[in-house]
Amino acid sequence: MSRRAVITGVGVVAPGGGDREAFWSLLVAGRSATRRISLFDPSGFRSQVGAEVDFDGRASGLTSQEVRRLDRAAQFALVATREALADSGVFDGPPPGSVDPARVGVSIGSAVGNTMRxxxxxxxxxxxxxxxxxxxxxxxxxLYEYMVPxxxxxxxxxxxxxxxxxxxxSTGCTSGLDAVGHGAQLIAEGSADVVVAGATDAPLSPITAACFDAIKATTARNDDPEHASRPFDRDRAGFVLGEGAAVLVLEEARAARERGAHVxxxxxxxxxxxNAYHMTGLRRDGREMAEAIRVALDQARLNPTDVDYVNAHGSGTKQNDRHETAAFKRSLGEHAYRVPVSSIKSMVGHSLGAIGAIEVAACALALDRQVVPPTANLRGRDPECDLDYVPLVAREHRMDAVLSVGSGFGGFQSAMLLARPGRVPVDAGSG
Amino acid sequence: MSRFDLDELRQIMRASAGVDEGVDLAGDIGDLEFGDLGYDSLAVLELVSQVQRTHGIVIPDEAVEEMPTPNRAVEYINRLAMEGKAS
Amino acid sequence: MGSPTLTPATARRTGVVTGLGVVAPTGTSTADHWDAVLAGRSGIREITRFDASVYPVRHAGTIPEFESRTRVPDRLVPQTDRWTHFGLAAAEEALADADVDPAGLPEYEMAVVTASSSGGVEFGQREMESLYQHGPSWVSVYQSIAWFYAATTGQISIRHGMRGTCGVLCGEQAGGLDAIGQGRRLLRQGTRLVVTGGTDASLGPYGLVSQLRSGCVSTVDDPETAYLPFDRLPHGHLPGEGGAMVVVETEESASARGAGRGYGTVLGYAAGFDQSTTTGRPPVLARVIRQALDDARLDPSDVDVVFADAAGEHRRDRVESAALAEVLGPGAVPVTAPKTLTGRLLAGGAALDVATALLSLRDQVIPPTHGPIRLSPDHEIDLVQDEPREVPLRHALVVARGYAGFTGALVLGRGDRTR
Structure with missing residues (x-):
């Protein structure tokens, strides 16, 4: 009997708005939440722009002890978890009908752990x-709980x-995508029936900012913070550090259907x-990311032309944008020129390990609502990036299957395919 | 600052970024590309950053492209230091 | 190629361990480690990397003889933390031991999965010092690739050209088992060879002080009596550094290379999480051990030795011994804890226990638990003490429990490799 994971609950803590619906409104409006960093004094730093969450732990329902005990990223994760659980209702059934704790797993991603604390x-x-x-x-x-992620x-x-x-x-910037993938695997193989999966990071602190300053990966466009994150744009100058969390409730498909859950x-x-090439460098041809996409399509028994939307890594570094544009062409062929591709990092910045899960949440919402979020701030395409990046304005679009990719330090490239409920035969993933 | 030379660059390279097997830093390396000596873009950024610290000069981002080889790097750094003194 | 990743566990494949690499307080190679373990030579020493006399813990399982310059490529030494040095050195030894030439194998069918607990904490402390003493521009370029928890996996992948599914799992001190369990999972999905395990090097000042706050570190000053798991009056544990990497392959891959059944096979694995004791929920360990045995399709009576987690704290020891007694029978199976010679290595601990257990299966001898332990009557276990015990060994169970509730169990079967 083949098992498959489905998403029945979504919780998001992202820049520009407190919860899932605020996040989706931001995306649909094509609004950028980047600004001059306020969490610490950025003067003296090369990059002074960030995508910050206006976050108040107490107002978000955390207790005094939770706020005292937990790093900002852990606070994000708890708030997102509660929103996802309430959304899904998976544990709302009365005991003994509710889920056996032994069958519940957790898979959380994070690139930098409790760095701030x-x-x-x-x-x-x-x-x-x-x-x-x-x-x-x-x-x-x-203190010890801060050392271990x-x-x-x-x-x-x-x-x-x-x-x-x-x-x-913790696979750097693919942590979020990998954590959701790991959670889906636990359900598919039968190790769990419910997995709470997602990712969180709160890297807006001096040491992490200094890290990316040193390698000149973050943007130095400090004069216009609201338009600093410009994936695929010819005037882009690096990524904008962000923060946030997304947590998803993953359930086994049949059980979710039986209890009438919204999928x-x-x-x-x-x-x-x-890529086994370089800790930060990417080869121009995008072959390893293309391979990950190819294998993911193979599992789903989908053709490249079945992909209706691509949620790009789109960090806004020259190297990345060209690398993944090449990867899309390599894996999707001519279809790469037709399928809408967008980067929500243009709006919520790059929250390292968290962003992969936030992007999966965006994909789930995009499928659910049949709207493609745009790439904000894309005024003039880099001539080497010649795909349809959905500039500035969200687009209503019929989607059955969407692809989300991530790329990160260490050379890791990940790809995930999501589909509208029931559109891809459940047996496709087995074998 | 005192004149920056190839020997000082060699020292910084050895200390900050190590030496690849089969590379003789003491040899005639002045006109070889950093990449061919086993120093990637990160290593060059680290060299530049060390020079900035030890000599108290500011090397602009774009400058890395103007120092593909140790000799060109030494030249560039000395020129920058002279300009700094002149201004 | 292209085998699905999201597969059910029906495609039963076991992983054959064909290579071991060890960097531990007991030795900087597998052979040295095993000699020390059998001889009961402790790796607990006075901390000498810095002046630890200002701290309530002065002793730890340290590796002063490890020389990064001779074990790690020169270019990588300044780019990476000590924890990654250990990982690179152990991976290199494991691959050489397995007699694998990665260049001759399909690039996407080789993977790296490691566990980490504290990342590049010493490197990070140095760079934070630069930041706060001098300013942002003094932070090393390499901080961005040395500090984060994925550094070791990334560097091993790059060094050996392994382009398959790479990963990093953090499950505190149970993480080493999770990494090996994940490695075996990948072997069911089209990967033929995995370098997996864990290392940690959290014995710089900030790392050590952080560990002190776990509340589990022993402040007994005598290194011989500081860490006495299952004793009547245990005092906690001593920290240590190091770990192990293993090469795990599919049976097909191992036999095609003439590696046979190697040191042994990874037959079963399971993981769980303990809720806080205040919730009143019982510990999950007994269930997790049963699941791992089910996964291995073995009965409790098939287990011939247990490599215990051995927390060194009475309540936690009691949870472990009770679970062992419940599943395997009171005192039914010899139990040992060689980590008494190394201290607890965070993410490296369980991985090192797996390596030690495989050596034990190879040589048909159980190494003893070190130290003057007066076994508490609360523990109905047959604790192997004082001398190695030579008995026929078919299967070993490795138990790992981490801070906060992470729990794992791994079952190993005997291979055909000889000394």
């Missing part, structure tokens, strides 16, 4: 960097009373490949 606590323990031998007497009670998975597992397989996936999308294919 790690940095804040480092400053105190080292007295602003003066002491290599940091002063342990200043260590806060939850698995804390995010543990917090979500406690929130949903999961006693099945729980893990934190946003079926997860019909997922694959990842590595």
């Amino acid at each position: 790690l940095e804040e606590e480092y400053m105190v323990l080292s007295d602003d960097g003066r002491r290599w031998l940091v002063d342990h007497t200043y260590g806060v009670p939850h 698995s804390t995010f998975a543990a917090e979500v597992a406690r929130e949903v009373t999961a006693e099945g397989p729980c893990t934190l996936v 946003y999308a079926d997860l019909v294919g997922f694959a990842s490949r590595s």
Whole structure:
């Protein structure tokens, strides 16, 4: 009996709006949430632009202890989890009819873990960097939980009373896509019936900003923050660091149907490949990303022409935009020129590991509502990027299957295919 | 600043980015491309960043493209330092 | 090629372990480690990388003899954290041990999956110091690729040209088993060879101080008695650094290369998560062990040795011994904890236990648990102490439990490799 994962709940904490619906409104309006960084003083940094979440943990329903204990990214994850659970209703059935905790798993992605708290606590323990031998007497009670990123998975597992397989996936900027893919796999193979999957990152702190400054990956266009994230545009100058989380409730398809759940999308294919080339560099030909796309299509038994929308990685670095444009042409052939391709990073920035899950959430909503989100700020295409990137304005569009891709440091390339419920035969993924 | 030379660049290369097997940094490397010496774009950025720190100069982003080889890098850095003194 | 990734577990394939690589306080090679484990030579020493006398813990499982310069390509040394140095060195040894030439295998059919707990924490501390002492422009270019948890997987993938499904799983101290379990999963989906395992190097000042806050680290100053799992009065554990990498292949791949059944096979794996004790929910370990045995299609009586998690804290030890007694029978199976010689290695610990268990299966000998442990009557287990025990060994069970509730169990079967 083939099993497949479907999305029945979506929770989002993203720049430009608090929850799922605010996020979708931002995307449909083509509005960019980037601005001059306010979470720390960015003067002295090469890049001073960020996509920040206006976030108040208490107002979002967290308790005082949660706000004290948890890194910003963990707070995002909890808030998104609660929204996804309420949306899905998967645990609303009365016991004993509800789900056995042993059959509930968690798969959360994050690229940089609790960086913000790690940095804040480092400053105190080292007295602003003066002491290599940091002063342990200043260590806060939850310091160890900041060092290990698995804390995010543990917090979500406690929130949903999961006693099945729980893990934190940390493959840099493909973490979000890989975590959702891992969750789908746990359901497909029968290790869990429900998986709470997603990703979170809150990297807007001095050390992470300095990291990307050093390699000149983030934009130095500080004069016009609202238009700084410009994927595929000839005037782009690097990516804009963002933050946020998306959490999805994944269920086994048959069980979801039986309880009458609203299904946003079926997860019909997922694959990842590595370029084994360079930690940050990408070869121009996009062959490993193309291979991941090819394998994902193969699993879903779909043809390239079946792809109705591509949610691009679209970070807004010259290297990335050309790399993935090549990958789309290589994997989708002539269809690459016809299918709409867009990057929501133009609106919500690049939240490292979290963005992959946020993009899967966008794909689920796009399928559900049959609207393609645009690429904001795309005024003049880079001549080397010659596809239909859906500039500026969202587009109503008939979609049965959509592709989301990610690319990240370490050379990781991932691809996921989502389909409208029931449109791709459930047996397709087996074999 | 004192005149920047190839030996100082060699030292920085060795310390900040290591040396590939089969590369003799002490040899005649001045006109070889950084890439051929096993130094990728990150390594060159790291060299530039070290020079900025030790010599207190600011090297603009675009400058990396003007230093494809150790000799060109030494030339560029000295020119920049001279201009800095003149202004 | 192109085999589906989202497959049911019906395509039953076991992974054959054909190569081991170890960098641990007990030795910087598999052979040295195994000699030390059998001889009961401890790798717990005074911390010498910095002046730890200011901290309540001065001893740890350290690897002072590890020389990055001789074990890691020169260009990679300044680009990567010590944890990645360990990973690269262990992967290299494992591939050489397996006699694999990655260049001769299909690039997309080789994968790397590692576990990490603390990432490049020492590298990160140094760069934060530069940032706060001097400013953003002093932060190294390499911070962007050294600090994050995916650095080790990425570097191993690049170094050996492995372009398959690469991954990084963080499940605290159970992560090493999750990584190997994920490796085996990939072998069912078109991957033929996986380099997998875990390392950690969290013994810089910031890493050590963070670990102190877990509340599980022993502050007993005597290194011989600081970490005594299953004792009547355990005091917690000592931290350590290092880990292990293993090469796991499909049976077809191993036999095609003449590697036979290698050190052994990964027969079963399962994972779960403990809810907080305040919820009143029982621990999941017994269930997870049963699931791993079911996955291996084995009965409890097929298990001949257990490599225990051995927390060194009474309540946690009690949960473990109770689960073992419940599933395998009270005192029915020899239990050992060689990690008493290394301390707990975070993401490296479970991976090292898997390597040690495979060596144990190869040589048909159970290494002892180290230290003057007075077994508490609360633990109905047959704890192997003092001397190695030579007994016929068919299958080994490895248990790993991590901070916050992460739980894993892995079942290994004997191979045909000889010493």
